[in-house]
Amino acid sequence: MLSEAAIKEIEAIRAKYPTARAALLPAIYVAQREFGWLSPEAYEAVSDILGIPKAIARGVATFYAMYRHRPMGRNVVQLCTNVSCMILGAEKLVDFLKNRYSLEPGGTDPDGRFSLVIMECIGACGTAPAMLVNEDFYENLTEKYIEEILGKYK
Amino acid sequence: MEKVLLKNIDNPDSADIGEYRKAGGYRSLPKALELEPKAIIEEVKKAGLRGRGGAGFPVAMKWTFASSDPKFPKYLLCNADEGEPGTFKDRPILEKNPHLLIEGMIISGYTLKAEYGYIYLRGEYPEAKHILDKAIAQAYENGFLGEKIAGKDVRFHLAVHQGAGAYICGEETALIESLEGDRGQPRIKPPFPVNVGAFSMPTVVNNVETLSNLPYIIEIGGEAYSKIGSPDCPGPKLYCVSGHIEKPGVYELPMGTILKDIIYTHCGGIKGGGKLKAVIPGGISTPVLPPDKLDCPMDFVNMPKHGSMLGSGAVIVMDESVCLVKVCYRALKFFEHESCGKCTPCREGTGWLRSILGRIEDGSGVDGDIELLLSVSGNIMGKTFCPLGDGAASVVQNFIKHFRPEFEDHIKNAGCSLKN
Numbered sequence: 001m002l003s004e005a006a007i008k009e010i011e012a013i014r015a016k017y018p019t020a021r022a023a024l025l026p027a028i029y030v031a032q033r034e035f036g037w038l039s040p041e042a043y044e045a046v047s048d049i050l051g052i053p054k055a056i057a058r059g060v061a062t063f064y065a066m067y068r069h070r071p072m073g074r075n076v077v078q079l080c081t082n083v084s085c086m087i088l089g090a091e092k093l094v095d096f097l098k099n100r101y102s103l104e105p106g107g108t109d110p111d112g113r114f115s116l117v118i119m120e121c122i123g124a125c126g127t128a129p130a131m132l133v134n135e136d137f138y139e140n141l142t143e144k145y146i147e148e149i150l151g152k153y154k
Numbered sequence: 155m156e157k158v159l160l161k162n163i164d165n166p167d168s169a170d171i172g173e174y175r176k177a178g179g180y181r182s183l184p185k186a187l188e189l190e191p192k193a194i195i196e197e198v199k200k201a202g203l204r205g206r207g208g209a210g211f212p213v214a215m216k217w218t219f220a221s222s223d224p225k226f227p228k229y230l231l232c233n234a235d236e237g238e239p240g241t242f243k244d245r246p247i248l249e250k251n252p253h254l255l256i257e258g259m260i261i262s263g264y265t266l267k268a269e270y271g272y273i274y275l276r277g278e279y280p281e282a283k284h285i286l287d288k289a290i291a292q293a294y295e296n297g298f299l300g301e302k303i304a305g306k307d308v309r310f311h312l313a314v315h316q317g318a319g320a321y322i323c324g325e326e327t328a329l330i331e332s333l334e335g336d337r338g339q340p341r342i343k344p345p346f347p348v349n350v351g352a353f354s355m356p357t358v359v360n361n362v363e364t365l366s367n368l369p370y371i372i373e374i375g376g377e378a379y380s381k382i383g384s385p386d387c388p389g390p391k392l393y394c395v396s397g398h399i400e401k402p403g404v405y406e407l408p409m410g411t412i413l414k415d416i417i418y419t420h421c422g423g424i425k426g427g428g429k430l431k432a433v434i435p436g437g438i439s440t441p442v443l444p445p446d447k448l449d450c451p452m453d454f455v456n457m458p459k460h461g462s463m464l465g466s467g468a469v470i471v472m473d474e475s476v477c478l479v480k481v482c483y484r485a486l487k488f489f490e491h492e493s494c495g496k497c498t499p500c501r502e503g504t505g506w507l508r509s510i511l512g513r514i515e516d517g518s519g520v521d522g523d524i525e526l527l528l529s530v531s532g533n534i535m536g537k538t539f540c541p542l543g544d545g546a547a548s549v550v551q552n553f554i555k556h557f558r559p560e561f562e563d564h565i566k567n568a569g570c571s572l573k574n
């Protein structure tokens with residue numbers, strides 16, 4: 001079940017568009033936040049509130065890489081490895097996350113503290129290598145700096 | 155050159171409406187509302203403004219098409235998907251100067267008689283989402299958005315629509331599909347969005363940087379604006395420079411600044427005094443250039459004459475430590491991942507290119523692989539539904555054209571001779 005606040009939020013989003021269908025992507029974000037990932041319940045909730053079949057909602061959502069299609073750790077580390085980050089050492093940072101935090105690309109550490117997602121360009125090329133942790137940008141990364149950053153997330 | 159797009163961004167509160175107004179913001183809007191929409195299109199035409207999203211399409215022409223379609227309501231969409239690897243030029247506008255974009259969109263909306271606008275913002279910019287939401291709320295509070303803008307009989311509503319990590323949604327028809335709540339797969343053209351776009355209505359899609367030029371064009375007039383930068387393609391331009399460069403970042407310079415000058419004069423040259431190996435001048439989809447081909451004016455008209463494209467103005471600088479086979483491989487991994495799957499040459503071809511490049515890079519390439527790459531690229535080129543496929547093919551063709559010996563070495567020596 002969606003919280004009262006989430007229902008209100010989706011209704012407010014719905015009002016910004018001429019069709020209910022257009023509210024689908026933003027409503028999926030809300031449901032994902034509520035349920036932690038796009039669980040069957042999350043699709044059920046979005047489908048109910050917007051009157052869109054679950055199969056359509058799922059078919060649309062699975063096109064997009066940033067939705068959480070499976071349960072994830074409490075924090076999501078999104079590291080860019082595209083060209084500007086790659087030539088400034090992003091691949092070494094992938095190895096570092098593997099060795100130091102048991103984090104595999106696409107995986108979650110044994111404690112469920114972090115998930116690692118390898119990103120295409122995140123628009124921080126001038127300060128590469130870069131990553132997002134949840135919604136926070138971190139740039140000019142080094143191994144030491146990553147340790148410092150990840151220490152803040154429990 | 156006076157800064158237009160990055161004006162005031164060193165002020166830590168530049169995103170606030172009060173600071174924007176103190177710096178002269180929202181003064182072009184009332185001026186524009188005194189003009190007939192046709193007169194504004196005329197100014198934009200005189201200005202010679204071309205779209206900054208990659209294709210350089212003349213803005214006045216697109217606006218004239220949409221305006222002359224009798225259907226209503228019309229929609230104005232701002233393309234803030236900024237997904238082309240190497241590109242981070244729209245981000246400072248979105249995060250530091252959101253009201254410049256909003257003012258530009260209100261003026262454009264008025265011109266097009268569009269009453270609804272959406273900013274299609276990539277999911278990777280959560281910070282910009284908060285900043286834009288706040289700026290839009292401030293614009294409503296101040297009477298710049300809503301039912302009676304600046305007390306006149308003009309209405310314009312604006313909202314942010316957040317994408318969810320799909321590069322193809324930067325392509326305008328895929329963007330519209332995504333806005334409408336669908337998978338982001340491009341539509342066949344014609345009909346063009348100016349006639350049948352969002353919600354089947356006439357729709358204009360313009361890039362963030364494009365729309366942010368409007369307040370300045372109204373302020374100084376199209377004629378004066380057209381004197382900035384390249385005569386064929388005037389205006390201020392944001393160049394975003396990354397890679398092995400002393401001073402990476404976003405630079406606002408006159409359109410047509412010479413690529414070599416961007417790198418050596420404005421950005422301080424190659425990082426650590428290294429030796430330049432290659433430059434991708436306009437985002438990863440644009441043809442790579444070797445060091446002896448950098449005397450080119452960075453604008454939409456001249457770059458094609460010099461063997462590349464301006465694209466998104468994203469300059470990626472690579473020194474001699476870089477393996478270009480690996481860069482090419484990484485680029486194709488990107489295209490394979492981002493191919494929307496709608497048409498076969500792109501969906502299958504990008505995978506094949508990635509796979510062949512992967513084996514050359516890891517030392518298991520075989521004789522004939524280069525010819526195979528060219529053959530697969532040739533079978534993609536010109537045969538796909540949207541330009542993503544062409545972009546992927548041309549990346550491979552141009553890396554081979556300029557750096558073929560490096561590919562040959564990888565095959566002959568079973569791997570890369572560089573250490574990294």
Ligand SMILES: Cc1cc2nc3c(=O)[nH]c(=O)nc-3n(C[C@H](O)[C@H](O)[C@H](O)COP(=O)(O)O)c2cc1C
Pocket residue numbers: 204205206207208209210211233234235236237238321322323324325326327359360361362364365540541542
């Ligand atoms: C694969 C692909 C990706 C694109 N990505 C973007 C983008 O991220 N931002 C953008 O403004 N235009 C992008 N474009 C160009 C748009 O289709 C469209 O031409 C542009 O938004 C029009 O605005 P403009 O005339 O102001 O440049 C892309 C095009 C293609 C084919």
Ligand code: SF4
Pocket residue numbers: 322339340492493494495496497498500501538539540541542543544
């Ligand atoms: S070229 Fe690629 S991205 Fe474009 S429509 Fe075809 S499959 Fe989709």
